Amino acid sequence: MAGSSEHSVDLSHAMITAPVSAADWLVIAPTLVTILGGTLALMARKNTAAQPKIGMIFLSLLVIVNVGLLMRVLDHGVITMVMGNWLPPFGIAFTADALGASLSLIASIVAWCAGLYGLVTVDGTGRRYGFYPFLLLLLTGVSGAFLTGDIFNLYVWFEVLLISSYGLLVLGNDRAQLDGTVKYGILNLIGTNLFLIATGLLYGNFGTLNMADIAMKVAAMDAGGSVGPLATIAGIYLLAFAMKAAAFPVNFWLPASYHTPNIVVSAVFAGLLTKVGVYALIRIFVLILPGARDYMADVISLIAIATMITGGLGALAQAEVRRLLGYLVIVGIGAMLAGIAVGSTQGIAGSIFYAVHSIIVMTALYMAAGIMKLMGGSYQLRQLGALYGLNPYFGGLFLVLAFAVSGLPPFSGFWPKMMLVEASLVDGRGWLAFAILFSGFLSTLAVGRVWIFAFWRGGAEGTPDGATTVRLAPAPEVTSPALWLPLLLLTGLVIYIGLQPDAMVQLVQRGAEGVIDPSAYVRSVFGEH
Amino acid sequence: MRTIIFRTIAPYLTALMILFSIFVLLRGHNEPGGGFIGGLIAASALAIYGIACGVTSVRRAIRVHPMSLAAFGLLIATLAGLPSLFFKQTFMTTQFITLHAFGTEIDLMTPMLFDLGVYFVVVGAISSIALALEERESD
Amino acid sequence: METGLSVLIGLFFAVSVYLMLSRQLVRILLGIAILGNAVNLLIFTAGRLTRQVPPLIPEHLYTLVEATANPLPQALVLTAIVISFSFFAFLLVLAFRAYQELGTDDANEMRVAEPEDDPLPPQGY
Numbered sequence: 001m002a003g004s005s006e007h008s009v010d011l012s013h014a015m016i017t018a019p020v021s022a023a024d025w026l027v028i029a030p031t032l033v034t035i036l037g038g039t040l041a042l043m044a045r046k047n048t049a050a051q052p053k054i055g056m057i058f059l060s061l062l063v064i065v066n067v068g069l070l071m072r073v074l075d076h077g078v079i080t081m082v083m084g085n086w087l088p089p090f091g092i093a094f095t096a097d098a099l100g101a102s103l104s105l106i107a108s109i110v111a112w113c114a115g116l117y118g119l120v121t122v123d124g125t126g127r128r129y130g131f132y133p134f135l136l137l138l139l140t141g142v143s144g145a146f147l148t149g150d151i152f153n154l155y156v157w158f159e160v161l162l163i164s165s166y167g168l169l170v171l172g173n174d175r176a177q178l179d180g181t182v183k184y185g186i187l188n189l190i191g192t193n194l195f196l197i198a199t200g201l202l203y204g205n206f207g208t209l210n211m212a213d214i215a216m217k218v219a220a221m222d223a224g225g226s227v228g229p230l231a232t233i234a235g236i237y238l239l240a241f242a243m244k245a246a247a248f249p250v251n252f253w254l255p256a257s258y259h260t261p262n263i264v265v266s267a268v269f270a271g272l273l274t275k276v277g278v279y280a281l282i283r284i285f286v287l288i289l290p291g292a293r294d295y296m297a298d299v300i301s302l303i304a305i306a307t308m309i310t311g312g313l314g315a316l317a318q319a320e321v322r323r324l325l326g327y328l329v330i331v332g333i334g335a336m337l338a339g340i341a342v343g344s345t346q347g348i349a350g351s352i353f354y355a356v357h358s359i360i361v362m363t364a365l366y367m368a369a370g371i372m373k374l375m376g377g378s379y380q381l382r383q384l385g386a387l388y389g390l391n392p393y394f395g396g397l398f399l400v401l402a403f404a405v406s407g408l409p410p411f412s413g414f415w416p417k418m419m420l421v422e423a424s425l426v427d428g429r430g431w432l433a434f435a436i437l438f439s440g441f442l443s444t445l446a447v448g449r450v451w452i453f454a455f456w457r458g459g460a461e462g463t464p465d466g467a468t469t470v471r472l473a474p475a476p477e478v479t480s481p482a483l484w485l486p487l488l489l490l491t492g493l494v495i496y497i498g499l500q501p502d503a504m505v506q507l508v509q510r511g512a513e514g515v516i517d518p519s520a521y522v523r524s525v526f527g528e529h
Numbered sequence: 530m531r532t533i534i535f536r537t538i539a540p541y542l543t544a545l546m547i548l549f550s551i552f553v554l555l556r557g558h559n560e561p562g563g564g565f566i567g568g569l570i571a572a573s574a575l576a577i578y579g580i581a582c583g584v585t586s587v588r589r590a591i592r593v594h595p596m597s598l599a600a601f602g603l604l605i606a607t608l609a610g611l612p613s614l615f616f617k618q619t620f621m622t623t624q625f626i627t628l629h630a631f632g633t634e635i636d637l638m639t640p641m642l643f644d645l646g647v648y649f650v651v652v653g654a655i656s657s658i659a660l661a662l663e664e665r666e667s668d
Numbered sequence: 669m670e671t672g673l674s675v676l677i678g679l680f681f682a683v684s685v686y687l688m689l690s691r692q693l694v695r696i697l698l699g700i701a702i703l704g705n706a707v708n709l710l711i712f713t714a715g716r717l718t719r720q721v722p723p724l725i726p727e728h729l730y731t732l733v734e735a736t737a738n739p740l741p742q743a744l745v746l747t748a749i750v751i752s753f754s755f756f757a758f759l760l761v762l763a764f765r766a767y768q769e770l771g772t773d774d775a776n777e778m779r780v781a782e783p784e785d786d787p788l789p790p791q792g793y
Contacts, residue, residue, distance in 0.1 A: 024619075162755075166762075179779075179780040180781040185759055189755055196711070197707050200714045204714025204716075260781050317789065449789070565750075
């Protein structure tokens with residue numbers, strides 16, 4: 001080490017010699033901030049008064065660095081940082097493009113809201129069990145997955161978010177939670193193992209794990225005209241990420257587990273976890289294996305249709321608000337898969353837009369369900385009632401979210417659905433367009449029924465029309481601003497995106513172009529050649 | 530399990546094993562060894578102490594909760610990647626510093642700090658699992 | 669060599685799938701443990717096998733002098749082993765807790781989160 005200067009070794013073939021500007025550190029800043037915050041909070045686990053402070057400080061920092069990262073990506077295009085100064089593909093690359101950076105920003109906003117909401121719903125025991133550390137470490141995994149440029153590294157971030165999600169899911173330790181966690185845990189672990197299998201096979205074929213490098217090599221191979229073993233690999237990836245994203249035949253873990261934990265944990269999970277799976281599908285099927293995506297487009301389209309229809313029917317069959325919302329998450333996943341099945345710029349842009357919309361609106365809906373429970377004392381549709389009389393503003397707010405989740409104008413769900421329907425019609429997939437619209441109809445029925453029963457009806461089941469039979473005694477913490485501020489913020493975003501979609505449309509178009517034409521992505525990793 | 534011979538020997542054995550784990554940790558600098566195996570050895574030392582003298586005495590001996598130990602390890606492993614920010618290099622780039630003390634050269638580098646972090650993560654995580662299982666056995 | 673290992677990997681996968689299709693949690697967990705090992709072997713084999721040439725650089729040189737065994741799959745496998753080990757430990761404790769609380773290790777009888785007598789949603793006002 002000390003004597004290395006005596007030998008003449010040209011390190012410039014293996015290492016980066018040019019100085020790296022501090023602004024490039026923004027690429028890894030989200031993971032760093034959350035890992036530092038998470039470890040600090042974990043060390044101070046017994047100090048329940050300090051927990052929320054540490055949590056909120058680092059979550060705010062996370063939002064700030066994500067804003068900085070997105071602005072830099074929009075200014076400078078794709079940015080890359082390679083760990084340990086090694087040149088790619090030797091070093092592990094973190095690459096932020098418009099897709100990753102915007103999803104990472106939305107994820108951090110949702111997590112910030114959840115941290116605030118958790119001030120009320122997570123009690124001292126939950127804090128001692130580590131709600132804030134696990135939330136921060138979950139975000140480490142989520143933002144790492146959104147920003148990494150290395151496929152094995154993606155697997156590692158999946159595991160980081162998985163282990164933190166186990167921690168959040170068993171928080172509180174009651175029977176239903178253990179039941180739900182067993183199913184969630186085992187099936188998701190099998191899913192990540194499938195991911196690892198496909199990654200091993202991909203490595204065996206190309207000898208590299210860097211996404212940009214693989215994308216280049218696959219493009220060269222596709223030009224030679226052989227789909228070859230790639231179809232198998234893509235099939236395993238499809239199964240693995242379909243499990244993660246909760247697509248139709250492999251999604252029964254979601255309604256079995258998402259309603260069991262603390263409501264704020266459900267909110268975070270419904271917002272973030274499945275979308276990471278969808279993100280990985282877009283990244284791998286569109287950026288890395290476009291040939292295999294064309295080959296499997298019909299299969300993905302069938303899966304998307306089945307996911308949307310079964311999700312919608314499942315939502316109609318539920319008597320419990322949280323389980324109903326779980327099925328609505330699945331409907332959204334189907335719509336995102338529809339965009340991937342189409343594969344045009346508009347389709348992918350629609351998928352990304354829908355992912356952003358779904359992250360915001362599903363988290364907001366679960367948060368609203370938490371407030372409904374505090375006001376009405378139950379999650380059961382048969383027992384809820386008279387909430388409109390108690391707080392008409394809340395009734396209006398829930399109606400906004402209900403419209404948004406079913407894709408009715410003028411809220412955020414309308415625009416991505418329109419893009420997806422148009423893209424599938426242009427691609428000649430009429431059934432896909434029909435399924436998107438029909439599942440929207442089913443969702444409208446499901447959430448509309450929640451509104452009618454929980455808000456409009458005067459009391460529990462059996463109350464005649466126009467009469468009010470119950471006097472609700474809301475829990476005292478329902479007036480806490482920490483409950484309402486995150487919900488209002490997210491609903492505000494839903495309305496804002498619905499009324500002013502232009503900026504968002506441009507952003508997702510840019511994200512979609514960035515994955516469909518990987519040249520900018522590859523150039524950012526390997527430099528100008 | 531708690532024979533008198535075992536209970537007498539266990540504290541010495543534990544001390545010896547922890548010393549050896551630190552040796553393995555530092556040896557990993559240039560030769561086979563390192564934080565992971567070192568941590569495993571230290572965790573098994575704590576587990577042996579737990580079997581011999583009870584879980585409560587282990588918890589008293591290490592003062593902090595094992596999970597906090599793991600978190601501390603993760604923290605310093607992450608911090609080990611940060612110094613390169615000040616040298617205009619990328620995250621996790623190795624930084625060297627050579628100290629002259631007691632008449633010899635001592636090479637210090639950031640991967641060692643990282644390895645120390647790994648050591649604590651492994652000690653914390655493994656011993657928290659081991660202690661939890663041992664606790665369950667006794668009741 | 670690769671062919672032999674491929675057969676072995678296939679065997680591992682078959683055993684793990686068989687075990688995972690079982691209803692007992694313990695068997696499912698054993699299946700997952702075997703699945704993890706199958707995946708590790710697969711990655712190891714995917715990196716091509718080279719015998720008796722360790723990837724070591726002689727002391728006076730800075731590059732490899734001959735084609736050696738590929739060290740990267742071993743690093744990947746090591747990572748995967750550590751991860752799957754910790755997950756297995758967690759799931760084992762979780763399954764034990766679930767067995768204690770729910771009184772069963774049969775996946776079909778675990779209906780606490782989704783009770784069988786769950787009411788239908790209200791059909792009308």
